[in-house]
Amino acid sequence: MLTKVTTEGTAHLCDEDRNEICQNFKSIQTDLTLDALSSIFLSLRTHDELQQQLKKLTLCYKTLENDDDKTRYYTGLHTYNVFKLVIDYIHPFIKVHLNTVLPAEDQILLTLVKLRLNLDFKDLAYRFGISKFSTSTYFKNTLRIIYLRFKTLVFWPDRSIILKTVPSCFKESFHENTTIIIDCFEIRTQTPSNMLAAAQSWSNYKHSQTVKYLIGITPQGSVCFISEGWGGRVSDKFLTQNSVLLNQLVPGDVVMADRGFLIREFVELFQVSVKIPAFTRGKSQLHPVDLEKTRAIAHVRIHVERVIGAIRQKYSILHDVVPITLLNTGGEQPILDEIVHVCCALFNLFSPIVPL
Structure with a gap:
């Protein structure tokens, strides 16, 4: 399509050219919008997938709920119901403060996992989402409580x-x-x-x-x-x-x-x-x-x-x-x-x- 040139040397578009360029611009604008939305969607999906994977890697007592195989592997106890009985028996004697990171149930689980698998305290820190120092402290304190409560079993x-x-x-x-x-x-x-x-x-x-x-x-x-x-x-x-x-x-x-x-x-x-x-x-x-x-x-x-x-x-x-x-x-x-x-x-x- 030809353009007209003015005396100032500037090009003016005819109506057909202008309409064609506008249509192309709208098409490009739509494509960019779809690409952006697609990118956002993929990012959200990736984030959700990572959250799910992280949840699977993170240990807490809820991850063992009604799962006897997982309970046996991490605690050595035969069933989840036995694990729940242990929690119910020990839980009231664990003091939880406002600045306590782990709930009492997870402190008990952490201690049992340490006894069962003897994972390094740094490993346990990653799994429970706390510091290595806190992991060691929780283990020793909770172990003491379990000992005092369970020593009569021997x-x-x-x-x-x-x-x-x-x-x-x-x-x-x-x-x-x-x-x-x-x-x-x-x-x-x-x-x-x-x-x-x-x-x-x-x-x-x-x-x-x-x-x-x-x-x-x-x-x-x-x-x-x-x-x-x-x-x-x-x-x-x-x-x-x-x-x-x-x-x-x-x-x-x-x-x-x-x-x-x-x-x-x-x-x-x-x-x-x-x-x-x-x-x-x-x-x-x-x-x-x-x-x-x-x-x-x-x-x-x-x-x-x-x-x-x-x-x-x-x-x-x-x-x-x-x-x-x-x-x-x-x-x-x-x-x-x-x-x-x-x-x-x-x-x-x-x-x-x-x-x-």
Whole structure:
């Protein structure tokens, strides 16, 4: 289309040219508007998707609601209903202030996740959307409350109750007399900077620094005793002799232990019998009677090893190397002692591992 030129040298558009340019401008304006709207829409959708992904990565007690598989994975508890019962039992004793970042339910979840998966405090901080310092503080404070509320779950049952629930494998070999099966287990720790502490915690058995515990189970497999922690250097005999286990025994009780427990001389002073596998005492082989007794003891004593293994497997914090910070005293006793006791108490919430 041609244009007309004025005397001033400026071009003037004819009506047809002007209309065509206006239509093109409107078309371009419409296209830009649609592009802008499309971009905004995509941004919003991306934002929503990121929010959903972030919500999936963020942990809170509501994310476990009615999900037994997720509850088992993060807490070790079998069902969400059990987790809810734990929350209901602990919740009233957790103080929540105006500046508290996490609600009480999430403080409990954080603590259980730490026991179960032993995630680093920085990892937990990201998952719960709080600082690393707050994560550590919540864990230690809530652990203390759970310990105080749940420590009674590890208890020494009355003998009459034990006799009523003795599994058949014990009845066949020991005529319902076994009261407790004991063993020791060790938890590896970081090396203390103090040389004396490092020497006292060195375990010749584990070839590393450890904290050692004496554990006792009933014939049915429930944890009925857990000692305070000792440096890995102490013997099984010393630990037993210096624990409060002896205060729990009454005349007529029967204690079953491994041959490393040289405890008969002082345990029998309480009129308590001790059953341990026989020694060869320089002989090439055991007498057939002793061999049969040893096999019978080994057959049932293995249950305490199963319990220890199950607790370690369920709560990774007992399986990994424990940092020095968890060996410090949080209240009346070291934090690690509270951790071990709580893990044993939570284990007792499940069905006994030895069938009747």
